[in-house]
Amino acid sequence: MALEVDVRLIRRGRAIAARFTVEPAQITALFGPSGVGKTSVLDMVAGLVRPDAGRIAMDGTVLFDSAAGVDCPPEHRRCGYVFQDLRLFPHRRVRDNLLFAWRRLPPSARWMTPDEAIGFLGVGHLLDRLPATLSGGEAQRVAIGRALLSAPRFLALDEPLSSLDLGRRDGILAVIERIRDELRLPVLYVTHDPAEISRLQARVIELA
Numbered sequence: 249m250a251l252e253v254d255v256r257l258i259r260r261g262r263a264i265a266a267r268f269t270v271e272p273a274q275i276t277a278l279f280g281p282s283g284v285g286k287t288s289v290l291d292m293v294a295g296l297v298r299p300d301a302g303r304i305a306m307d308g309t310v311l312f313d314s315a316a317g318v319d320c321p322p323e324h325r326r327c328g329y330v331f332q333d334l335r336l337f338p339h340r341r342v343r344d345n346l347l348f349a350w351r352r353l354p355p356s357a358r359w360m361t362p363d364e365a366i367g368f369l370g371v372g373h374l375l376d377r378l379p380a381t382l383s384g385g386e387a388q389r390v391a392i393g394r395a396l397l398s399a400p401r402f403l404a405l406d407e408p409l410s411s412l413d414l415g416r417r418d419g420i421l422a423v424i425e426r427i428r429d430e431l432r433l434p435v436l437y438v439t440h441d442p443a444e445i446s447r448l449q450a451r452v453i454e455l456a
């Protein structure tokens with residue numbers, strides 16, 4: 249279940265290029281200064297931005313291949329993307345945010361039940377709340393839960409700690425470690441912080 253990434257893109261005159269493989273049960277951190285293209289790489293992997301050239305494959309299934317003319321739409325890539333700004337649906341309660349993608353999946357594709365995800369993330373007491381009433385850490389858990397319930401084959405996490413105060417960071421780091429160790433998903437992780445990289449024992453891909 250390895251995710252192979254080889255992408256190139258010129259964006260606003262900046263050349264963005266990355267080539268790496270994310271193994272299951274491994275966190276691969278995209279690291280580098282602001283504006284270097286870390287989020288752009290996640291967007292290319294998720295299918296939200298089209299690379300100028302390259303190839304992306306998950307467990308041998310080609311998601312994008314410029315030479316072969318393959319460009320799988322985002323909804324078929326099975327990428328659990330947690331955006332930096334979370335993008336929870338503001339008018340839907342936590343329960344409906346969590347189940348949004350899960351309800352649209354064929355039952356055969358689901359690999360986690362809502363009860364499992366709710367227990368895994370400890371969000372059972374939040375189900376009837378609207379996103380605006382959640383703390384940063386609670387909202388982050390809901391966003392991760394929504395991504396897990398979309399039955400992803402890999403996760404893309406964009407600076408998941410950036411909006412959290414220090415006290416709440418540890419809880420989310422523990423969740424991410426359990427995703428690595430118990431769910432054994434490949435995780436692609438954007439950060440600016442070397443301390444997060446060392447805590448998560450992440451492999452580092454430095455963009456420059």
Ligand SMILES: Nc1ncnc2c1ncn2[C@@H]1O[C@H](COP(=O)(O)OP(=O)(O)OP(=O)(O)O)[C@@H](O)[C@H]1O
Binds near residue numbers: 262286
């Ligand atoms: N929607 C967009 N359209 C055009 N160019 C964009 C868009 N988003 C980002 N860019 C440009 O692409 C380049 C890479 O931006 P990107 O957000 O991927 O960097 P980043 O490393 O994630 O930065 P940060 O650490 O600040 O989040 C920058 O030059 C940026 O201005």
